[in-house]
Amino acid sequence: MSTEDKRRGEDDDESGGPGGAYQTFLIMEELLDKLKLLNYETTFCRQLGFKPFSRHYFALPTNPGEQFFAFTSIAAWLLQMCGQHFEQPQEYDDPNATISSILDEIRRFKYSPDFPPNKLKTGCGEHCVWVLNRLADEALKAKSFVWKKVIYPEEEGNQEDIIDETDEKHLELNKVEDEMLMDDSDEEFEEEGQILGLDDLQKLNKPTTDVNEWKLELERVLPQLKLTIRTDNKILSNICLFAASIL
Template identity: 50%
Template sequence: MAERDEDGAVVERGPGAAYTAFVLMEELLDKLKLLSYEEEVLRRHNVRPLSRHYFALPTNPGEQFFVFCTLAAWLITKAGHHFEQPQEYDDPNAIISKILSELRSFGRPVDFPPSKLKAGYGEQACYVLDCLAEEALKYSGFSWKRPVYPTDELEEEEITEDDMELTLNKLEEDVVEEESDNEEDFIDLNVLKAQTYRSDVKDSTKQEEILQSTTDAAEWNLEVERVLPQLKVTVRTDNKDWRIHVDQMHQHKDGIESSLKETRGYLDKFLNEINRTLEKINSREKYINNQLEHLIQEYRSAQALLSEAKEKYQEGSGGVTERIRVLSEITEVLEKVKQETEEKGSSMTDGTPLVRIKQALTKLKQETIQMDIQIGVMEHTLLQSKLKEKSNMTRDMNETMIPEATIGAY
């Protein structure tokens, strides 16, 4: 997430940008405590208290995302906007988009993708919650004040500072005393040399006085072996002594100078050889250029001719392509004409239409014959029905006439 200054311009992130999430989380925790989130959020949703780095480090992404959503919803409602409490089965993308839209409505910039908030931890999550907490504090009328320090603590601090000064002075005195003691412990070699010289002089005078030795050589050797370890002067070298470091520096300097002389000679030889080879290469290059100058000119002329030939070829190929295009169009038209002629020829030589006509005529004849038969049958039935009606009518008339005649006879 890019950092911004007061004017809104993007500021380059420094090497400490990896720890901004921890700083934001600590500030967020203080703001949540000011908003009394422990009573309104933790107890209501049965959530454990948040640690100082809860949203800065990944511990349990599912739980962290749930706590993030609940805190964001609670802070938005505390800031004066209506926001429904998210449930477990809601779409995470929809919840994140709603939270970011509310954050934008407060005028806060959002310059990171919404997918960064799915994990429920990180710098982006701390940033969103911190901005919402600030808006909630503004809405509640909270304002930061300068801290008031008690006076008693200042006096105690002054006393401790005086004690520290006293202890420092004591330490300096102890260090000086230790240095003086160490100087006394060191053996003065010059004094030791003077003492040995005096003892040697005394021994020489004694030897001049004593002309004959009465001591046994074996006893003398035994005494020498016994006293010899005590006569050795051992000066312990301290690795922290500056004199040893100076000697080492001089030794290293001498070694560097000696090795530098040898390497300088080798380097000078290499330089001379490289210069010689470069001169040889330059001379041979000039000789080759002089020898191959006419060939180079021929090559250049051939290259010019080749470029001209390429230009002519391109021009000719352009005309050929145009003619090929015209030829393709003509062939297409020719194929269409061939297809039309073939269709017409096939239709002229094909006898299937005549066969179909004959079949249709035969069907019509058969149908007309059947219709004639049906018409004859119908006419016959009609004639029979008419004859029956006439016979019935005559019979009825005769029956009506007979009773009238009988009545007239009586």
């Protein structure tokens, strides 16, 4: 652990950048995860009558008296998890003496809390979260807990393979739709054939009139088809006068 991690100054908010105001909330969430790994809910909470802490319990001020007692109690429990002999504080204990004892134990772990002890009297805030987070780290070390390396799942194939598989699925889907349409057409044709019947379809395509009968009928009606031209005497006289005038 670097020297910067072992020190905590009052000017951390000024040098922490724009996200410094939210750093306390992130550390508090990490602290809560570490407490759960230490099974604090079944040991600390049940034995001492505390409710499980919320994810931002020590990051935000809610009830200074209650939070200070919870802070000193969980700090003492973490020190006991580290193998240190540290008695659980009582509500009537001197807060200055309790804070001084906790900071002395922090220094034994080679940490340098460079802030005034009265910063811990509120029982919440970045300095309280920092102290508890460091004690939780030491408690996990004492329990031989080791953080495993994160193993990320391997990606199956590249993006091009995924695109090709998608195109193939679309082609297969289109092929299935075409086959379904062809099946529907065949079914409609079969249904029509069943309704009409094969013999009916052959009768529709086969001519029903005999050639010889057709010729006899034609000879019978042929005289009635002769064209008769009727002449008009008035029209003939006009034609003759017109021809005489020309000559």
